[in-house]
Amino acid sequence: MISLTSAILYLVLAPFIGGLVYGIDRKITARMQGRVGPPVLQPFYDLAKLFQKEKVVVTPSQNFYVLGYLVFILVSGSLFFAGGDMLLVIFAFTLAHIFLVLGAYSSFSPYSFVGAERELVQIIAYEPMIILSAVGMYLVTKSFFVSDIVALQAPLILYLPGVFLGFLMVLTIKLRKSPYDLSTSHHAHQELVKGVTTDFSGPALARIELAHWYETVFLLGFIYLFFAWSLPIAILAIIVTFLLEILIDNTFARMKWQFTLKSSWLIAAMLGLVNLGILYYLGNGGIS
Amino acid sequence: MRDGLVRVAAAVIILVSASLLVTSSTGAAQYFPVPLAESGVLIFLAEMLISAFLIYMGFKYRNTLAVILVAVQATLLVYYEAVFAGGMHEPPSLFIDQFSLIMALIIGIIGTLIGVYALGYMKTYHDQHPAVKDRQKMFFFVVFLFLSAMFGLVFSDSLLWVFFFWEITTLCSFLLIGYSGTAESIKNAFLALNMNLAGGIAFAVAILYLSVISPDGTYMSIRALLDSNQAFVLVPAVLLSFAGITKAALMPFSSWLVGAMVAPTPVSALLHSSTMVKAGVYIIVRFSPVLSGSIEGLIIALIGGFTFLLASAIAISQRNAKKVLAYSTIANLGLIVACAGVGTYKLVWAAILLILFHAIAKSLLFLCVGTVEQRIGSKDIEDMSGLIVRLPKVAVMMFIGIAGMFLAPFGMLISKYVALEAFVEAQFGLIFVAILAFGGSITVFFWSKWMGKIISVDPTVSELKDSVHKEMLMILTVLTGLTVLVTLLFPVISASLIEPFVLQVYGHSTGLSQDNLTIMVMMLFLLMIMPLSMLWYGRDQKTVPAYMGGRPATAGLAFAGSMGVQRQTSLINYYFVDLFGERRLLMAGTALCFGLVLLAGILAVGVVL
Numbered sequence: 001m002i003s004l005t006s007a008i009l010y011l012v013l014a015p016f017i018g019g020l021v022y023g024i025d026r027k028i029t030a031r032m033q034g035r036v037g038p039p040v041l042q043p044f045y046d047l048a049k050l051f052q053k054e055k056v057v058v059t060p061s062q063n064f065y066v067l068g069y070l071v072f073i074l075v076s077g078s079l080f081f082a083g084g085d086m087l088l089v090i091f092a093f094t095l096a097h098i099f100l101v102l103g104a105y106s107s108f109s110p111y112s113f114v115g116a117e118r119e120l121v122q123i124i125a126y127e128p129m130i131i132l133s134a135v136g137m138y139l140v141t142k143s144f145f146v147s148d149i150v151a152l153q154a155p156l157i158l159y160l161p162g163v164f165l166g167f168l169m170v171l172t173i174k175l176r177k178s179p180y181d182l183s184t185s186h187h188a189h190q191e192l193v194k195g196v197t198t199d200f201s202g203p204a205l206a207r208i209e210l211a212h213w214y215e216t217v218f219l220l221g222f223i224y225l226f227f228a229w230s231l232p233i234a235i236l237a238i239i240v241t242f243l244l245e246i247l248i249d250n251t252f253a254r255m256k257w258q259f260t261l262k263s264s265w266l267i268a269a270m271l272g273l274v275n276l277g278i279l280y281y282l283g284n285g286g287i288s
Numbered sequence: 289m290r291d292g293l294v295r296v297a298a299a300v301i302i303l304v305s306a307s308l309l310v311t312s313s314t315g316a317a318q319y320f321p322v323p324l325a326e327s328g329v330l331i332f333l334a335e336m337l338i339s340a341f342l343i344y345m346g347f348k349y350r351n352t353l354a355v356i357l358v359a360v361q362a363t364l365l366v367y368y369e370a371v372f373a374g375g376m377h378e379p380p381s382l383f384i385d386q387f388s389l390i391m392a393l394i395i396g397i398i399g400t401l402i403g404v405y406a407l408g409y410m411k412t413y414h415d416q417h418p419a420v421k422d423r424q425k426m427f428f429f430v431v432f433l434f435l436s437a438m439f440g441l442v443f444s445d446s447l448l449w450v451f452f453f454w455e456i457t458t459l460c461s462f463l464l465i466g467y468s469g470t471a472e473s474i475k476n477a478f479l480a481l482n483m484n485l486a487g488g489i490a491f492a493v494a495i496l497y498l499s500v501i502s503p504d505g506t507y508m509s510i511r512a513l514l515d516s517n518q519a520f521v522l523v524p525a526v527l528l529s530f531a532g533i534t535k536a537a538l539m540p541f542s543s544w545l546v547g548a549m550v551a552p553t554p555v556s557a558l559l560h561s562s563t564m565v566k567a568g569v570y571i572i573v574r575f576s577p578v579l580s581g582s583i584e585g586l587i588i589a590l591i592g593g594f595t596f597l598l599a600s601a602i603a604i605s606q607r608n609a610k611k612v613l614a615y616s617t618i619a620n621l622g623l624i625v626a627c628a629g630v631g632t633y634k635l636v637w638a639a640i641l642l643i644l645f646h647a648i649a650k651s652l653l654f655l656c657v658g659t660v661e662q663r664i665g666s667k668d669i670e671d672m673s674g675l676i677v678r679l680p681k682v683a684v685m686m687f688i689g690i691a692g693m694f695l696a697p698f699g700m701l702i703s704k705y706v707a708l709e710a711f712v713e714a715q716f717g718l719i720f721v722a723i724l725a726f727g728g729s730i731t732v733f734f735w736s737k738w739m740g741k742i743i744s745v746d747p748t749v750s751e752l753k754d755s756v757h758k759e760m761l762m763i764l765t766v767l768t769g770l771t772v773l774v775t776l777l778f779p780v781i782s783a784s785l786i787e788p789f790v791l792q793v794y795g796h797s798t799g800l801s802q803d804n805l806t807i808m809v810m811m812l813f814l815l816m817i818m819p820l821s822m823l824w825y826g827r828d829q830k831t832v833p834a835y836m837g838g839r840p841a842t843a844g845l846a847f848a849g850s851m852g853v854q855r856q857t858s859l860i861n862y863y864f865v866d867l868f869g870e871r872r873l874l875m876a877g878t879a880l881c882f883g884l885v886l887l888a889g890i891l892a893v894g895v896v897l
Contacts, residue, residue: 055829059745061676063825068818075811085804087705091696092811098695098736105740108674108747109834110845113859116740120733121862127729128722131708135721138712198835258867265726273722280718 003147007078010217014077018213019043021220025246032250043209050206058107058199065103066204070211072096077218083147086134090127093218097123100196100208107199115195119183121257126170129268132276136163137225139279150228157226157237162275164226168241169267173260174219176212177249180260291407294428298400301435305396308389316792317385319445319511327380331452332369336362338459342481345462351478357485364492372499380446383511386789390640391442391570394647397770399435399562401763405655406431406554408757412662413552420468427467431558434460438563442570445509447498447524451491454531454567458484461564464555465548476547483544487534494527497896514577514793519895525578526892528571529588529629530885536568536621539595539881542874545618549610553658556610560617561651566643569621573628573639577793580631586716587888589629591881593720595622597727598877603734604868609657609667612734613650616693619727620646620700626720627707633794634710638703640786641778645699648774649692652767656686659764663755669738670860674746679755683742685768692771694735697808697815699775704728706800737861744859747833748845775812779805 023040030037057063076092079085097119104116137149140159149156157164173180184195192198197208220238227234255263312318324330339362346355384392406428414422437456444450458481466477498507501520506512513521537545548559559565572579572588579585599619606612620642627639659682660675661667675683692698696705708724711717774781782799791797800808836847842854849855 055825056832057825057829058832058834060822060825060829060831061743061745063829064819064822067821071814071818075814079807084807085801087708088696088804088807091701091705094732095696095811098732098739101736102740102743105744107834108744108845108859109836110857110859111835111837113744117737117862120736123736124729124733127732128725131725131728132722135708135712135725144709193835193837268725269722273718276718276721 003082007082010078010081011074014214014217015210018216019047021216021242022213025242028243028246029250032246043213047206047209050209051203053202055203056201057204058109062103062106062200063204065099065106066200066207068099069096069103070207070214072099073211073214073218077214077221080146080218080221083145083150086137086144086146086149087131089146090130090134093130094123094127096211096215100211104196104199109199111193111198112196115183115192115198118192118257119196121261122173122180122183125180125261125264126173129166129170129264129272132268132272133160133163133167133222136160136272136276136279139276139283146225149225153229155227155229159279160226160275162271166267166271166275167222167226168244170264171219171223171241172245172248173264175216175245177245179248179252179255180264181249181254182257182260290424290428294403294407297432298404301396301400305393308384308392308396312384312389317383317388317511319381319383321379321381323379328373328448331448332365332373335365335452335455338455339365342459342462342485346478349474349478351482353482354478354485357482357489361485361489361492364489364496368492368496368499372496372503372505380444380449381509382443383445384443385792386785387570387573387640388442390644390785391566392439394566394644395435395438395442395562398647398651398767399438399558401766402554402557402562402651402655403428403431403435405557405658405760405763406552408760409554409658409662410552412757416662417468420470423467426463430460430463431554434464434558434563438567441567445511447495447508447510447513450510450571451488451495454491454535455488457535457564457567458488461548461559464558465551467551467555470550473550476544476550479547480544483534483537483541487531487541490527490534491531494524494531497527498524510574514575521578522582522584523892523895525575526584526588526888528575529579530888532568532570532572533588533591533625533885534568536565536572536625537618538568538591538622538625539598539618539874540878540885542595542599542618542877546611546614549608549614553610553654553661556614557651557654557658560613560654561647565617565621566647569624569628569639569643572625573636573643576628576631576636576639579629581715584888584891585629585631587629587884587891589626589631589720591884591888592622592625592627592629593723594877594880594884595619596626597622597723597730598873600727600730600734601868602870602873604730605863605865605870606734607668607670607863609660609669609672609738610654612669612738613653613657616731616734617646617650619731620650623704623707623724623727626723627710630711630714630717630720632710632714633790633796634798635707635714636794637782637786637790637798638707638710640789641703641706641782642700644781645692645703645774648767648770649689649698649700652689652764652771653686653693655760655764655767656682656689659756659760660686663752669741672738672742673859674744674749675742676744677746677749678752680751681761682756682764685764686742687739688768688771690735690739692775694731697775697811698771699778702775702778702800702808710798741861772812772816776809778808 022043027037027040072092073096076089080089101116101119104112138144140156141149141152176185184197200208223238223241224234227237339358342358343355410424437453440453441450462477462481465480466473501507534541549556596619599615603612603615624639624642627635657667663679664671693700695701711720787797787799845857847855
């Protein structure tokens, strides 16, 4: 059931796809703002530069947590692409982010600290919706295994429109886009400096960036599941989704964490649960 | 002398519990009739003695409610003894099956380890609290009495016996919570007593009801109740579940367990991991086959589910480490009851896993908090900042304990994951899926911020030397080892103990797929070897102070503020009191769950009529 080949393919290819996606992102964002923007390969140059920088730490233990973040992003992503159990994927994914948060806490500094707390708020904001997405896929396919969900011949999106919209909403949090880029973002020097990543630099920061690329590919793979019955439509859907996220990023200002938490829970409860309720009702032949 | 006695007793109990595993792990439940004809009378006399003692305490501390509740209970018992006891034909029997065995291992191993830990703890406790009268003799006697009662409770087949041991646990918790004798501890001891007595009355009513149904005592045995497919069995099941809900401190009865935090920390550890609350969920899981599929079972499951959600949310707003632990226990017990109430075979499997993993991780956490409290003089999480520098060993163990409570691939998360999978398939399961999705992510928040606090490397503090008593540290190490080991051995434990039990009761069994087991074990190994990476980050890195926005800062995080003033920075976690405040959520939970309890009661009365 678990396919090693696709896991290895993910491990090898994801950084290239992820970097490219962010290169294109920066280009499009720049055009939206009337700038020329950097070359598409700029993220790769940035990453290479970070890796060459001097190793500077606030506390040696932060290296451990950064490694944990990268390793468990790799674990969850490869488990996902290998066709593994969706819930395990999600739990490994959460574990990875806890490592990132702990890394920020470990440096005992105000900016990191607030970033860590905000990152935690984001985690509890998006996690219910991601779990509900997995449950929704289970209700349609009767399996939590990604391999079974991909194998579904019917368009999953038609069964899970609410869940998909809810997922798009939390995707904005996960891709660190406005209005939900509370804990760290690529944009301007903000009230939080760089949030969770403030006290990381050089190779450590490079590892975080790399993990974020892996993470992005995993999340795009998640979108793919909703359209898995037809490859061209799926690719189109992923492109449209990502363009939409860029548009949202450039048209919204950052919101407060309270809004993030409340809105994402509300969306999860309204769109996600109602969608699941209907499926549940149909799937069990009516609730007696 | 006392130390030696406690250690020897602990060693013997641990050995005997472990040997049970070897001698009786396979096959069906075994029954051992007790030939002692006078046992009924003896138990009755003992119960009357307990009642007399409690009434005396009630008068002494002017707690009218306690006196009334004890009097009601005693009257019910006297009535039973006068009218029905003579008609009992079958001798009561003891039994053991895999579920009892798991409970016995939890009680025998974790309970006694806590007892040994308490030796060191109580000495320091009395040094630090000179005002508290030294009643350690009573303390250790009650601790072991408590453990014995728990053994009796899980091995008894006769409800009369279960009730007897049930009341002893109520008495023991009353004595232990009130140990320090302060006004607050007495007040909370009575709170616990009264709520548990209310449960005890429901238990007594169940016994009377069964005597009316069959005066010859046929249905006084758990086996007979579970085997009969009669509708009336639902009535005692609901009554016993009510008793279980009070004992397991689910909402609306959660306040006693939070109040019990005034007791010395080993007592809390004992109450939360291997005694008291585990008795409550034990009885509900036992009767889960009866509850399963009934509307009453669903209501009980809902009480559990709401308790899980609301207690987890309240834990976010708590700074006191023991209160966080208390609310997390209440939440997890709620989840166990939610599983048992819906009661499909997969959910019962998940419930037993939850009981097991919770007992280990929670005892570890309580004892860590107790140790830290005695060393740094505070149980406030904010004061644990930089613990990894001050008390590195305890901090690492506390870290593992917390990870054990909510992170993959540790036991508690596996259990939650199993529960989630099982709820998806159950009737009305969607409600519980939603509760788990939201409640599970809430727990991530309060555990992670606590973890973050203890591992932040504070440059202004230094290690406390010669700090922790050797024996206490050893117990903590053993419990940490158990947390990891049981996660590693989880497939074996499941296959050899839990699955056979579920198979016997439900005719089906379940387990995780081989792929998932492999992945979890691999993840655990990964986590275990990752600390080695620290060796690899060597000398070529430069250590700098944290970024402070370009303002000159000292190592102690003081900013150079405007007008030449030095401003001290302090880092305090978010508590979101306005969103997750204790008062408001507790009120909501109490109202909601109280309503559900009433509803279950009314439905049960409907069955009787």
